[in-house]
Amino acid sequence: MENTQLATALVRLAHLVSRVYGEVSKEFEATPQQIQLLCMTLGGPTGMSEMSRALGLERSSMTGLVDRAERRGLVVRVRDPHDRRACGIELTDQGRKIALGAHSKVTAQVEALVGEISADDRERLESLVMGIIHTPRPTTDAPLQT
Amino acid sequence: MENTQLATALVRLAHLVSRVYGEVSKEFEATPQQIQLLCMTLGGPTGMSEMSRALGLERSSMTGLVDRAERRGLVVRVRDPHDRRACGIELTDQGRKIALGAHSKVTAQVEALVGEISADDRERLESLVMGIIHTPRPTTDAPLQT
DNA sequence: GTACATTAGTTCGCGGTGCGAACTACCGTC
DNA sequence: GACGGTAGTTCGCACCGCGAACTAATGTAC
Numbered sequence: 001m002e003n004t005q006l007a008t009a010l011v012r013l014a015h016l017v018s019r020v021y022g023e024v025s026k027e028f029e030a031t032p033q034q035i036q037l038l039c040m041t042l043g044g045p046t047g048m049s050e051m052s053r054a055l056g057l058e059r060s061s062m063t064g065l066v067d068r069a070e071r072r073g074l075v076v077r078v079r080d081p082h083d084r085r086a087c088g089i090e091l092t093d094q095g096r097k098i099a100l101g102a103h104s105k106v107t108a109q110v111e112a113l114v115g116e117i118s119a120d121d122r123e124r125l126e127s128l129v130m131g132i133i134h135t136p137r138p139t140t141d142a143p144l145q146t
Numbered sequence: 147m148e149n150t151q152l153a154t155a156l157v158r159l160a161h162l163v164s165r166v167y168g169e170v171s172k173e174f175e176a177t178p179q180q181i182q183l184l185c186m187t188l189g190g191p192t193g194m195s196e197m198s199r200a201l202g203l204e205r206s207s208m209t210g211l212v213d214r215a216e217r218r219g220l221v222v223r224v225r226d227p228h229d230r231r232a233c234g235i236e237l238t239d240q241g242r243k244i245a246l247g248a249h250s251k252v253t254a255q256v257e258a259l260v261g262e263i264s265a266d267d268r269e270r271l272e273s274l275v276m277g278i279i280h281t282p283r284p285t286t287d288a289p290l291q292t
Numbered sequence: 293g294t295a296c297a298t299t300a301g302t303t304c305g306c307g308g309t310g311c312g313a314a315c316t317a318c319c320g321t322c
Numbered sequence: 323g324a325c326g327g328t329a330g331t332t333c334g335c336a337c338c339g340c341g342a343a344c345t346a347a348t349g350t351a352c
Contacts, residue, residue: 007256009275017160019202056165061339085300085347110153128271129155207310231318231329
């Protein structure tokens with residue numbers, strides 16, 4: 001039987017990263033999903049459909065998430081000049097501030113999770129994980145930004 | 147400035163693992179949190195407090211999660227013979243069946259995420275990730291089972 | 293140009309989820 | 323026995339995600 005310890009370890013690691021999101025979002029009086037949305041929007045206005053694919057959400061869930069973020073003054077919907085059906089999601093000043101701050105915190109705390117490892121180990125780990133996340137997959141999952 | 151690519155890569159990996167949970171839980175007509183609860187309970191009856199710590203949830207959230215799982219016939223609450231305040235959570239036959247099935251599926255799909263890597267790389271990755279998850283932390287986070 | 297298929301996003305109903313305050317029952321310590 | 327602490331629950335609230343059904347708009351074939 002194949003060794004399943006790697007899979008179990010990756011699940012636990014994922015859980016630790018989730019907890020980082022939980023803690024950081026509390027600091028910014030937001031929810032993990034809101035922080036995820038804001039960080040993803042740092043790269044510039046993005047369409048609802050593209051974001052829902054990237055986040056693995058149904059379109060209706062995306063609508064709700066953006067509604068709540070908009071209601072808090074963190075994002076605004078902007079018209080797509082080329083497609084009247086579509087709209088882009090853009091950060092407000094407050095949203096951008098929170099996105100940048102949360103991004104830094106999440107990064108710092110995930111780095112803290114990794115802890116003190118040698119430069120060789122670090123490079124190897126990064127290379128292996130990058131290999132995993134960049135492997136093409138059948139389902140559409142656009143690269144997720146933090 | 148320190149390289150943040152590792153942190154970003156780990157966040158993306160965590161997201162991929164979350165999506166695995168999402169997909170597997172749909173197959174078993176459950177939610178990711180319910181699957182997480184059931185898998186954790188495979189190791190035998192566990193107290194609410196211990197589980198809430200392991201899952202990073204408030205006690206009231208644990209109560210709700212167990213309520214819903216119990217209502218679905220997946221777990222039962224059992225009295226603690228030594229402490230009338232406490233109760234243990236135990237899997238029903240149906241719950242155990244789902245837990246075992248989901249655990250296999252999650253493991254297989256996380257393995258599929260990892261993909262084809264050399265035995266050396268695989269061993270190295272496992273070692274590095276195990277190092278991360280077993281590093282002691284200030285907050286109590288009991289080891290999480292899948 | 294028109295008809296049809298498809299896409300983008302929204303609305304609605306539903307159930308699940310998580311938090312925190314406040315509470316009760318119980319245990320441990322002095 | 324009194325008191326502090328623990329285990330778990332209740333309650334109110336807001337957030338979250340899904341899927342069916344819908345409208346508006348775009349793209350494609352004829």
